Amino acid sequence: MGPGLRTGLPGGLRTGLRWKLSAAIALVGALVAIALSLVVHNAARVSMLDNARDLADERIQIAQRDLADVQIAEHTFDLSNRANFANVKIDDPHLPDELRAKVEAGRRATYVADPPGGSPDIWAAVPIADGHVLSLHTGLTERSTDILNDLDQALVIGSIAVVLGGSALGVLIGGQLSGRLRKAAAAANRVAKGEPDVRVREAIGGVVRDETDDLARAVDAMADALQQRLEAERRVTADIAHELRTPVTGLLTAAELLPPGRPTELVLDRAKAMRTLVEDVLEVARLDGASERAELQDIMLGEFVARRVAAKDPGIAVHVVHESEVTTDPRRLERVLFNLLANAARHGRPPVEVIVEGRVIRVRDHGPGFPEDLLAEGPSRFRTGSQDRAGHGHGLGLTIAAGQARVLGARLTFRNVRPPGAPARIPAEGAVAVLWLPEHAPTNTGSHPMLPLSGDQ
DSSP states (O other): OOTTOOOSOTTOSOOOHHHHHHHHHHHHHHHHHHHHHHHHHHHHHHHHHHHHHHHHHHHHHHHHHHGGGSOOBTTBOOOTTOGGGTTEEESOTTOOHHHHHHHHTTOOEEEEEOOTTSOOEEEEEEEOGGGOEEEEEEEOOHHHHHHHHHHHHHHHHHHHHHHHHHHHHHHHHHHHHHHHHHHHHHHHHHHHTTOTTOOHHHHHOOSSOOHHHHHHHHHHHHHHHHHHHHHHHHHHHHHHHHHHHHHHHHHHHHHHTSOSSHHHHHHHHHHHHHHHHHHHHHHHHHHHTTOOOOOOEEEEHHHHHHHHHHHHOTTSEEEEEEOOEEEEOHHHHHHHHHHHHHHHHHHSOSOOEEEEETTEEEEEEOSSOOOHHHHHHOOOTTOOSOSSSOSSSOSOHHHHHHHHHHHTTOEEEEEEOOOTTOOTTSOOSOEEEEEEOOSSOOSSSSSOOOOOOTTOO
16 A cells, blocks of 8 residues: 555545646646547548548549540540549449449539548549549548648647646646635634634735635634633633632631531531632633733752652652753642642552653553543543542642643643553553643743753753
């Protein structure tokens, strides 16, 4: 199988729009060129045959008039050495039957015999005295044949030029249209990734207006409508969480005033859980609003992670493979790290390990792994990291971690650990969350970090 073939895809082979358009124009051009060539060739050939028949008819009439001056013995005709009687015979045995029938009816006539693959034969005949037939047998002249061959050659060259020109035109037009569509797709992907200021219509540019502009305007309108709806949902969520903040705080304060005992502990535990949920929902709403900005500092990543993890849980091992200095927001980085550790502790199994290598932080546990829908779609609010949803939590931890990573300009990925070459049905041996910090600090923050010169570390 060639490298250009791809199997197992619903759409089959994928071909660029420019090549499809070029092939269509080339095919139409080839069909038109062939049709016109056949029409022109046949018209020229018919015209030449008509001229040859007219010439043969004139010559047979001249021969008929000059026959009176020829010495004709009884039933014996000698027309040799006569200039006006070249190719003229009387009672030619090769005379076509169709022409003979017309002449025997007393008519002067011409006839063209066109054998397959051969040169056409031009016949002209006229009745003479005593029931004899005077006939002329010729063919197309060499000049006519040369003219017809030159015409065929010109038609072939013209047809090839039309096909090549149509293909080039198709590539040009298709390339422009394909380029506009690719720009539109790239802009739509940026909108899908959460860049609200991108406009597809502005991205495709161009002076000429076509259906691509209509598509771009429709995508922009759809993106605006979705953005408005998401913003409205975010505001509602934030407003509800904000309104719940005060009564939950009052509930927690009142619970702390209850007399000691098991019921008081249960009330306090649920009140604290509700306060944590409200705070997490507010944080998710702020992250969804894309208004958060990082406060950048220069830190040694390995030392920072080891110190924070030791303060959080001394039992978690931290391995610094390669130390690196990064410019990031320590508070948000700590939030991401703690949420990943909490998710590993809640849904995985010990031991939990943290590995720092350059700008990459890996958090691994030895549990059943992440759910397949999380691996395919990423974190989603109120969807926990447990396969059977038996664990505690509301599914906001990884959502907050992913949102804080976006603010840092980092990339957060998730995967399960399986033996090398093992199929997907084999149970995972653990889950790994990987945080990739950027080489340079994010530039859309409130601060403006000084980037290191080339070669500096």
